[in-house]
């Protein structure tokens with residue numbers, strides 16, 4: 361047996377030291393590297409929640425696929441909703457590199473043992489909601505996710521690069537739809553304003569609880585999983601969105617919103633954290649429906665998974681026999 365060297369540490373303390381040095385040097389942790397249990401658990405938790413959000417996030421806009429007002433709008437929306445499915449798949453794959461099992465993660469979502477983003481528990485009442493989701497919800501997702509492209513875990517960071525590119529297209533298609541509606545009739549402009557009124561505050565909640573009530577932030581930032589705090593990103597998002605709202609010609613539903621010359625930021629009013637807690641604990645307007653549909657998708661399509669698994673097994677057997 362070879363003696364342990366600095367290159368191939370064998371004891372836990374040396375492994376921890378190497379992990380810490382990798383994080384301190386801002387290099388990536390890869391699936392085969394040793395990592396502390398807490399780091400692995402935190403990543404599985406965040407990546408699984410993120411993947412679930414993408415999959416559940418297909419529902420609010422998916423509800424408008426059959427009612428899109430033109431073939432062009434339908435094609436754009438279809439492409440966007442399919443992209444979200446793809447994002448979910450990249451993210452479940454990233455979670456698998458940490459030893460998580462995809463079917464088990466789906467079960468945990470359906471049994472409500474794992475969370476998904478609060479934002480997807482609000483209904484899409486008019487077609488303007490599709491535009492506002494693209495502009496505000498994808499806008500918030502980009503703001504939160506661009507820094508995750510530099511997350512310390514390699515597979516997560518790399519998945520985020522592609523996801524962010526696609527989210528940028530999503531945001532633009534939403535904004536373009538809203539610009540078109542704002543150039544339309546009074547009724548269309550009113551639909552946009554109504555959608556903005558309903559989605560603005562929930563979009564601010566997407567960034568998570570305030571920093572002093574965010575149990576995971578400090579450790580996640582020390583590990584380089586998260587790069588900025590929830591409040592920092594929320595402020596960045598408000599600063600980015602206010603000029604976009606002005607250009608669009610809508611009013612953000614916040615009487616306290618004002619420009620703070622001293623700090624160079626748009627200051628906003630208090631967020632209703634009681635509503636956030638209600639939604640996250642399963643009591644939002646559409647939680648039950650979202651989970652009911654996800655459960656039905658799993659159960660009704662189980663035969664596809666079984667058939668694909670049987671085919672893959674048979675094919676793998678044939679390959680092994682061929683090799684022999």
Ligand code: FAQ
Nearest residue numbers: 410413414417476477478501565566567568574575576577
């Ligand atoms: N909703 O200690 P923290 C998208 C939970 S993808 C529900 O601050 P953390 C694309 C949190 O999990 C949107 N739960 O937690 C799209 C934790 O619970 P736990 C999803 C929330 O992890 C667009 C507890 O509260 N994006 O939109 C929420 O450090 C359009 C304490 O919170 C991601 O997942 C919430 N909003 O920071 C798709 C991005 N916020 O597990 C379709 C990656 C917090 O301790 C259409 N994730 N919680 O029981 C992150 O960046 C972080 O996980 C945060 C939360 C910032 C979300």
